Amino acid sequence: MSVQSVLDSFGKGIVQQSRSNLTKKGKKNTGDLYQSISYELNVSKNSFQLSFSMTDYGQFVDKGVKGVSSSSKAPISPFSFGTGSGFKNGLTKGIDAWVQRKRIQFRQKEGKGVKGQLLSYKETAFLIRRAIWNKGIETTNFFTTPFENEFKKLPEQVVEAYNLELDTFLKYTLKW
Numbered sequence: 001m002s003v004q005s006v007l008d009s010f011g012k013g014i015v016q017q018s019r020s021n022l023t024k025k026g027k028k029n030t031g032d033l034y035q036s037i038s039y040e041l042n043v044s045k046n047s048f049q050l051s052f053s054m055t056d057y058g059q060f061v062d063k064g065v066k067g068v069s070s071s072s073k074a075p076i077s078p079f080s081f082g083t084g085s086g087f088k089n090g091l092t093k094g095i096d097a098w099v100q101r102k103r104i105q106f107r108q109k110e111g112k113g114v115k116g117q118l119l120s121y122k123e124t125a126f127l128i129r130r131a132i133w134n135k136g137i138e139t140t141n142f143f144t145t146p147f148e149n150e151f152k153k154l155p156e157q158v159v160e161a162y163n164l165e166l167d168t169f170l171k172y173t174l175k176w
Contacts, residue, residue: 004043006158007050010150011039014052017146022061025140029098033058037143054143057090062143067136074139081133091129099125 018037022028033055042049064074068082081091098104105118106127119127 003048003158004041006155007041007048010154011041011050011052013150014143014146015039017150018143021140021142021146025142027061027140027142030101033061052143052147057094058143060137061140063141064139065137067132067134069134071136073136077136077139081136091132092125095129095132096122096125099128104128 015037019034022034028034036053036055036058038054039050039052060079063079064077066074066077066080068080071077071080100121104124105121106124107116107118110116
């Protein structure tokens with residue numbers, strides 16, 4: 001078996017398992033992330049270059065995001081809300097669109113003349129955003145786990161021949 005076919009099989013396996021994980025974990029909402037997961041294998045005379053790509057927010061779904069008041073959903077995530085380094089209004093736009101697409105509306109608490117009326121989509125989205133901001137986004141490892149599992153299966157000769165180390169390999173093959 002050639003190195004090219006081994007790496008091609010490696011890439012296909014990771015993409016297939018990552019997509020499967022998104023579906024199993026209920027993270028295939030619009031299908032944008034699912035469809036964006038891909039790999040590219042470039043072969044030249046003296047080298048192989050393998051890279052993976054997906055939409056930008058895929059890394060947040062994979063690694064999770066620590067909340068402002070709690071990091072229990074993603075304790076080892078490199079990402080956290082409130083740092084000012086993320087996408088501006090990314091959470092707002094995403095949740096607003098999701099709430100309307102799913103037609104989610106919370107009800108007001110009953111009491112003092114209120115009879116459990118429906119909140120607007122905007123009010124519902126605000127409450128969801130606030131909860132996510134405070135509590136964070138749970139780590140899924142939908143991509144990391146398949147990558148690590150497939151890396152372990154790479155024939156020892158390929159790993160030794162190219163002196164690959166998992167951390168270095170991850171750093172150079174992910175395009176997020």
